[in-house]
Amino acid sequence: MTSFKILHKDGKARVGELTTQHGVIDTPNFIPVGTQATVKALGPRELSEIGAQIVLANTYHLMLRPGADLIESFGGLHKFMGWDKPIMTDSGGFQVFSLGVALEHGNSKVVAERGKRKRESNYVSKPRLNKITEEGVVFQSHLDGSKHILTPEKSIKIQRQLGADLIVAFDDHESSKHSKAQMLESIELTERWGLRSLEAYKRSCHDSSQILYGVIHGGTHKDLRIRSARFTDDNFDAIAIGGIYGDKRDLCRIVEWVVDEVSEDKPRHLLGIGEVEDLFNGVERGVDFFDCVAPMRRARFGSLYISPNSFINIRQSKFTADKKPIDPACGCLTCGNFSRAYLRHLYMADEILYHQLATLHNVYFIIHLVSAMRDSIKGNNFKKFKSGFLQD
RNA sequence: CCGGAGGUGGCAGAGUGGUUAAAUGCUCCAGACUGUAAAUCUGGCGGGGUAACCCUACGAAGGUUCGAUCCCUUCCCUCCGGA
DSSP states (O other): OOOEEEEEEETTEEEEEEEETTEEEEESEEEEBOTTSSBTTBOHHHHHHHTOOOEEEEHHHHHHTTOHHHHHHTTSHHHHHTOOSOEEEEOSHHHHHHHHHHHHTTTTOOEEEETTEEEEOOOOOSOOOOEEOSSOEEEEOTTTOOEEEEOHHHHHHHHHHHTOSEEEOOOOOTTTTSOHHHHHHHHHHHHHHHHHHHHHHHHHOTTOOSEEEEEEOOTTOHHHHHHHHHHHHHHOSEEEEOOOOSOHHHHHHHHHHHHTTSOTTSOEEETTOOOHHHHHHHHHTTOOEEEESHHHHHHHHTEEEETTTEEEETTSGGGTTOOSOSOTTOOSHHHHHOOHHHHHHHHHTTOHHHHHHHHHHHHHHHHHHHHHHHHHHHTTOHHHHHHHHHOO
């Protein structure tokens, strides 16, 4: 039983509220990613002021460091990180696979250089293959090479210990870019792991204070996606859509296939998605939640959102003396107080404040964009808002 | 004025008779970034051509060499000592 209420619809786009132990989340909503129990460069207070209603942390990273037991001993993630609003945790499945693949391809010996600061990154350079069995995934830590196993039961257990409001079933990613037959095997495994996740969840979570998402996979195969959607809807109260990598055109199709197979009254989360255009496309097709690294990472790399639907790269020398704020149309603290020239200077000087101000802006920008989407849905003019924003 | 050191691409700074259009870093230009091993990564960076290739270049002018950024001479300039 989730306490998800749909308040208004405009086409397939909908506005709703998801109630959790730590508060109500307006939907559609963008969830800033804070993998290691922190949204890089922003503290809880800034996040609140920006309007973030929930953050996403990661099971894989936190189990390795600092460890789930430790966080539990602090009373859970909320207390540990000083954030009393809702938290979502990802199952760790994504890392266990994406890191495995990355390492397998040997692109692990990276030397980062910038300015005078030269350092060998602490990437472990030996290839570390993940072994997938029916039981789960055996993997080696990217931190020290130590061996670990992640299973559906273990992922749920850790997510219980962390105490997030929204949690995710352990899913398989292995066959995402292989044949259809392999994709079928993969979603079957995801289904079995999903049921085990659900069982572990039920055993350990009597009051349903945590909401468990099942994950839809199936790559770009319509029938597989539909099958996976039905399965997920049959078994879970909350729906996550995973495995959308790369090709933007696939996103719309996949979401359309899947949304039609899923109960109206369940929250729908598009995992890992969050560029501006994707948010519009997802919301338009009935998606309620998004999480993405893009706004934060872009900010740190110098890529700052401006409206409508564009970026500036603050590195460019043309901003050296630019007195305008990043985005004149933006209401964030950064835009209210600082020039592009100052931001560029901070960036060039490698100053920490750059990351704070830039991240604040980008996250504010996205959160307020999604908030404006909600308003436009309530006003029955989402499509107009979308086309107005996306075309320059 | 005397003694010493040196003048290399936007800057700093390697280099040495041919494989040097010239290491490296910075700047600069462009690109990437979607359930974060990311304050990161990838390209370009004398001019011209799609290209093979051509032209101009290591303070200036001469010289020695098959060949000089690298050796010699003179000049100009800079820096450090001493009057």
